[in-house]
Amino acid sequence: MKVFNTLTGRKDDFHPRSEVVTMYVCGITAYDESHIGHAMTYIIFDVIKRYLRFKGYKVKHVQNFTDIDDKIIERANQLGIPPAELANKYVDRYFSDMDALNVERADVYPKASEEIPKIIEIIQGLLAKGYAYESEGSIYFRVRNFPHYGKLSHRSLPEMIPKASNYQEKKEYPLDFALWKASKPGEPFWESPWGEGRPGWHIECSAMALKHLDDTIDIHGGGQDLVFPHHENEIAQSESFTQETPFVRYWLHNGLMQQDKQKMSKSTGNLVSIKDALGRFSSDAIRLFILSSHYRNPLIYSEEALEANERAAERLRWALTHRANADKGATILKAEPSEQKFVEAMDDDFNTAQAIAVLFELMKEINRGAEQGVNITKAQHTLSKLAGILGLTLKGKTQVTPDAEAFISLLVSTRDDLRQNQQWQLADKIRSGLANLGVTIEDTPQGTRWKYKR
Numbered sequence: 001m002k003v004f005n006t007l008t009g010r011k012d013d014f015h016p017r018s019e020v021v022t023m024y025v026c027g028i029t030a031y032d033e034s035h036i037g038h039a040m041t042y043i044i045f046d047v048i049k050r051y052l053r054f055k056g057y058k059v060k061h062v063q064n065f066t067d068i069d070d071k072i073i074e075r076a077n078q079l080g081i082p083p084a085e086l087a088n089k090y091v092d093r094y095f096s097d098m099d100a101l102n103v104e105r106a107d108v109y110p111k112a113s114e115e116i117p118k119i120i121e122i123i124q125g126l127l128a129k130g131y132a133y134e135s136e137g138s139i140y141f142r143v144r145n146f147p148h149y150g151k152l153s154h155r156s157l158p159e160m161i162p163k164a165s166n167y168q169e170k171k172e173y174p175l176d177f178a179l180w181k182a183s184k185p186g187e188p189f190w191e192s193p194w195g196e197g198r199p200g201w202h203i204e205c206s207a208m209a210l211k212h213l214d215d216t217i218d219i220h221g222g223g224q225d226l227v228f229p230h231h232e233n234e235i236a237q238s239e240s241f242t243q244e245t246p247f248v249r250y251w252l253h254n255g256l257m258q259q260d261k262q263k264m265s266k267s268t269g270n271l272v273s274i275k276d277a278l279g280r281f282s283s284d285a286i287r288l289f290i291l292s293s294h295y296r297n298p299l300i301y302s303e304e305a306l307e308a309n310e311r312a313a314e315r316l317r318w319a320l321t322h323r324a325n326a327d328k329g330a331t332i333l334k335a336e337p338s339e340q341k342f343v344e345a346m347d348d349d350f351n352t353a354q355a356i357a358v359l360f361e362l363m364k365e366i367n368r369g370a371e372q373g374v375n376i377t378k379a380q381h382t383l384s385k386l387a388g389i390l391g392l393t394l395k396g397k398t399q400v401t402p403d404a405e406a407f408i409s410l411l412v413s414t415r416d417d418l419r420q421n422q423q424w425q426l427a428d429k430i431r432s433g434l435a436n437l438g439v440t441i442e443d444t445p446q447g448t449r450w451k452y453k454r
Helices: 036-054 070-079 083-100 116-128 157-163 201-212 224-242 274-280 283-291 303-319 336-347 352-372 377-389 402-420 424-436
Strands: 002-005 010-013 020-025 058-063 132-135 138-141 177-182 197-199 217-223 248-254 257-259 439-444 447-452
Touching (some): 002 248, 020 036, 036 058, 036 083, 036 217, 036 248, 036 274, 036 283, 058 201, 070 083, 083 274, 116 132, 116 177, 116 224, 138 224, 177 201, 197 201, 201 224, 217 224, 224 248, 274 283, 274 303, 283 303, 303 352, 303 377, 303 402, 303 447, 336 377, 352 377, 402 424, 402 439, 402 447
Parallel strands (some): 020 058, 020 217, 217 248
Antiparallel strands (some): 132 138, 439 447
16 A cells, blocks of 8 residues: 655655554634535545544544634624634534534544643644744744754755745744744743743644654645645654654655635635535535545536536445346346455545546446346445445435436437527426426536536
8 A cells, every 4th residue: 555645755655553543634714614626535535534443543643723823813802702703612612513514533632722721732842852942932943953854845945945934033033933823912822931821823733643643654644735834844843852763754745725726715805615515416426526526636616517516426325226127047247356456545645536436337247237137235235335424415306317327418418409509488388297296407608507406
């Protein structure tokens, strides 16, 4: 089994330290609705966890919540409510969204505000070792004292300086980053040996990973936008504190969801909430859409693609509805080759796109076998099992059979031809008839789309 390790820049053989794989995934900053870009990250790492368990490992999964942050404070002040109230509201909504997406829960969900003692312990250790310094009530990490800074993003210090944000005179060096921020009027604060203040963002994740997992963990995951500075800073402060190398053995980063050629993010407002997406599409369709691309690739949000994946999910569900009408002596459809192909795909850096292709090959064999009187029971069981590793439920009443789907598509195409020939009455008759059957039609600049809504 090989995984692409951002630290080494190559696919490495996966050898965890024990049969229990320790995995830390960076969680949300809880100040707004979770969006489909968040869904991409957490569905991907949900599948990675499910597959590791399929391979025989146990997994201890920790995922944090940032519940104290500049953005949380700003939004709470705008609404006139305490930051903790705002954060807790969106933590609850996150759980509701993930449950609806069939994302299994982590073993531990620590909150930054609940880990202050561990954060202070680490900062004290960094000060004592000369890796940190105090300036005007704040504590900063001294980047130049950590000789390996930049090893994750594969950049030198001069290359990273232009990317350093919020450079202040009170810092010794532009890349130095805050471990503890001195209190400002009207902000939440905690007592510390350096006075009232609150933790910096980067130290929160190090503290939670070290406390709830170990000094060295197997997998650390998150979006590619976290490589620098967040994960680079985690490495520097964690390895300086523990004097252990490495802090993380395998760094896994997923590509980002894009819309209009920009990263989908709360800060730009360029997003589609998970709640809105689930209002239109099933969790299976959303998962197929996300997993049909390799996890390290960027993904462009497309409702047309989601609609296609909704129909694809229907075809998989339909393959599981065939009844075993084969005679006792009928040939048994072999599923082992499909399972082997699935494993080969997933062993190659979790290639879910290829794994999904295997599911559809098996689906076709099941449909063909059902027509030919072959015993398909075992193959159906395998299809359900492999789909489950990808988090697909394939549950619920099937809505459109493959034959019905083809017929509906033919009617929609005929309607398009009628419209082009200005035969509006006949075109409207087809639209009305389909509507009575629960099929809605939407005419768009990209063509006609249809969806079954019963």
